[in-house]
Amino acid sequence: MELVVRTVTRPELDKAVEVEEKAMKGSGYLRDVSELFLSDEVGPLLGAYKDGEELVGIAKYTVLADHTAWLETLRVAPEYQRQGVGRRLYEEFQKLSREKGVESMAMYTGLKNIPSYSLARVFGLDTAGRYREYQLDLAGVAMPADAGDFRPVGEDEAVELLMALKEKYEGFVIFNRTFMRINEPVIRQLAKEGKVLRDEATGSVMAFGNRFLEKRSVQIAMMGGDYDKCIAWAVKVGLEKGVPQVVTEVPLDDEALGQVFVDHGFKAAAELQVMSGPAC
Ligand SMILES: CC(C)(COP(=O)(O)OP(=O)(O)OC[C@H]1O[C@@H](n2cnc3c(N)ncnc32)[C@H](O)[C@@H]1OP(=O)(O)O)[C@@H](O)C(=O)NCCC(=O)NCCS
Incomplete structure (x- = not known):
């Protein structure tokens, strides 16, 4: 699958929410935080587009007050999971961090979310706390x-x-x-x-x-x-x-x-x- 990663634009919000709803089976929040995400001048809401057109994955790159990159709202449409979309979005996070001189990153996931945990491990993240x-x-x-x-x-x-x-x-x-x-x-x-x-x-x-x-x-x-x-x-x-x-x-x-x-x-x-x- 040919993937292009770029910033999600405001008119594409509905499509991004659709991806989230499919990936999270309705328990998402993107629409409610969209204003904050789309107006963030430091970290983009990224979209992964199949063949440069169809939105199949999203992820928000945020920089916290201590200059840690916070990876949030990572979602891949179920029919495109396990085809390297999440990996591609992580690679983009790394690229953004290099550009911004950000040295550490973090994310959270459910203790039983094996896909999310495994993907984070591929990129060198490890458990830092359980709550x-x-x-x-x-x-x-x-x-x-x-x-x-x-x-x-x-x-x-x-x-x-x-x-x-x-x-x-x-x-x-x-x-x-x-x-x-x-x-x-x-x-x-x-x-x-x-x-x-x-x-x-x-x-x-x-x-x-x-x-x-x-x-x-x-x-x-x-x-x-x-x-x-x-x-x-x-x-x-x-x-x-x-x-x-x-x-x-x-x-x-x-x-x-x-x-x-x-x-x-x-x-x-x-x-x-x-x-x-x-x-x-
Ligand atoms: C977690 C999620 C983003 C992973 O995205 P993805 O595009 O399917 O992941 P990739 O295909 O890029 O996987 C890259 C690597 O991560 C690991 N991985 C991904 N899914 C996995 C699974 N179901 N089981 C075990 N390892 C997995 C593997 O090491 C995989 O490499 P491989 O396919 O060569 O073995 C996706 O499953 C998803 O959207 N889940 C629902 C939402 C969610 O849980 N988001 C996480 C934030 S809480």
């Missing part, structure tokens, strides 16, 4: 009486607060399944976006908010201190925003932290792994 997602369905949940008073902190304080939780979270802060290494550039960026919060009365801290898909959930990316207060805050904001869920990722081996969420009514959902390695 379980927990989801709280907000339908019928009452507004918490005392959710504390979490407020955004400045960059320096954010670095100090989140670095202290780095080990607990096994090195990654995760918003909307975007796994970012816990380091200074990432934390400073989160603080700039108002996503590092502290409750003065209890000294509790959270990385909280969304990277995208704001209508689907609020995300507890990290929390420390009084867990009840942190979760109450997330529930409060979720209810105020009218989103259906609070979502969080917990290191797979941290059963105690997982239990905290279960005790608050969260249900264990997907098991995910983040994979990382050299970018080219």
Whole structure:
């Protein structure tokens, strides 16, 4: 199969969504993040075109705050899988990384997604962490009486607060399944976006908010201190925003932290792994 890889243009969005829906059996999100993806001037939404015409695969190249390439939304139409389309898109990622001087890359996939894991291994990525997602369905949940008073902190304080939780979270802060290494550039960026919060009365801290898909959930990316207060805050904001869920990722081996969420009514959902390695 002759493949051409180039940037997906705005008028081709429906075709890209079609590829995603076929590959993910309806559980995609591309349409909802398309504005962010298509307006990203740093990393393109790539399309693989059979004979230069039919769109058969897509993948978004994103550069995170610490200059890691984040490979996301990689989808190949089922009838074209196992014919080298994913490989071709990875090669394009490597080329982009060389051009931009990006030295490391990462992606996530389900713990049981053998095709995605195997393809990442071909390109030298390896498992860097395993996490379980927990989801709280907000339908019928009452507004918490005392959710504390979490407020955004400045960059320096954010670095100090989140670095202290780095080990607990096994090195990654995760918003909307975007796994970012816990380091200074990432934390400073989160603080700039108002996503590092502290409750003065209890000294509790959270990385909280969304990277995208704001209508689907609020995300507890990290929390420390009084867990009840942190979760109450997330529930409060979720209810105020009218989103259906609070979502969080917990290191797979941290059963105690997982239990905290279960005790608050969260249900264990997907098991995910983040994979990382050299970018080219
Ligand atoms: C994961 C996915 C993108 C792979 O794309 P693809 O075009 O089928 O992959 P390629 O044909 O380029 O495969 C390249 C190599 O990856 C590995 N690989 C791909 N699919 C595999 C499978 N089903 N089982 C084992 N290894 C596999 C192999 O090493 C393969 O090389 P080979 O065919 O010479 O043995 C595709 O299966 C897909 O879209 N899946 C649904 C969406 C998804 O899971 N996306 C991942 C992000 S969560």
